[in-house]
Amino acid sequence: MKSIKLILSMAFLATLCFSCEKQEENEAPVETAIGEDTEAKEVLFNNHVPTTILKVNGEEVAVGDLGNGEYLYNGDIVVSETDLSEFLSDQEGVKANWAGARRWANRTIYYQFASGFSSSKRNTVLSAMRHISSRTRIRFVQGRGRGNYVNIFTDARGGNYATVGMAGGRQSFSLGRNNLGVAIHELGHTIGLHHEHSRPDRDRHIRINWNAIPSDSRSNFRKTGNNYGRFDWNSIMLYPSRTRNGVSDMVSISTGRPFNNAIESGRNYLSSGDIACINAYYR
Ligand SMILES: [Zn+2]
Structure with a gap:
């Protein structure tokens, strides 16, 4: 009996160690080398959208100007100017909730493809939707629903x-x-997800090199959302570091080095943390 207990305890300890290892592995940032060609890392950035300065709540904020009263923050x-004003005065909201009432009713997102949207991109978006639906409670339905819908274009x-x-x-x-x-x-x-590198507790995990960031781009690193779950290096919502002239805008505090994100590392899927966050928000 004693020996069975001992074996069971050892098995339990072994399981624990395995989980610890797995957890550590999951939490490790994927490093990039300083000076690495950044072209491959630019997939998420909007370099061609002109920048403008908005005065919001008495503060100057650099944003991308999409025209038609829409901006990139x-x-x-x-965002619209009103959104931005609400957003900046409510930075400690829920990670997946911006100023309340931003959930899609019945976990259902309606969408339409704009005319001229290429069939290959259409297939990519449909694959992305299938991926998300198969792992969360979110449904995507083509159409305009009751008038709240996503217009997908380039x-x-x-x-x-x-x-x-x-x-x-x-x-x-887009x-x-x-x-x-x-x-x-x-x-x-x-x-409803915000960026992982923007969460309020990110300064415990990431160091922002403010001097390496042009002043008109610093608003891209404002904190937003909340700290749902543990900081998730695997989140598809994490931006990678950008390195210019040997200086990186963000480095991991644990390694002191710049890091990749999921997409640049070839992981084109939601992390378990992303899935948990979406499912917690859309119970
Ligand atoms: Zn983003």
Whole structure:
């Protein structure tokens, strides 16, 4: 009996160690070498959208100007001036909830493909939707529902961007890159996710080199959302570091080095943390 107990305890300990190892492995940032060619790492960035300065709540914020009263905040998040004002005064909201009432009713997201959206990108977006639906409670339904829906198109400037959560009425979703990981990332915003590197506790995991970031791009690194779950290096919502002239805008505090994100590492799928967050939000 004693020996059985001992064996069981050993098995239990072995399982524990295995879980620890697995957890550590999951939590390790994927490093990139300083000086590495950044071209391959640019899939999420919107370099061709002009920048403008908005004065919001008495503060100057650099944003991408999409025209028609739409702006890009935090890199690829579509906002109006009103959204931005609400957003900046409510930074400690829920990770997957921006200023309340941003959930899609019945966990159902309606969408339409704009005319001229290429069939190959259409297939990419449909694959991304199938991936998300198979792992979460979210459903994607083609059509306009009751008038709240996502219009999927390609910005001629090649941008990738989306609104966080349901905006009300027709909302923008641009896929410039025909890339599955990018499509899942942008759909993550549509569902309601913010960026992992923007969460309020990120300074315990990531060091921002503010001096390496042009002043008109610093708003891309503002904290938003909340700290749902543990900081997730595998999240598809994490941006990679960008290195220019040997200096990186973000480095991992644990390694002191720049890091890749899921897409650049070839992991074009939601992490277990992303799935848990979406399912917690859409119970
Ligand atoms: Zn994004």
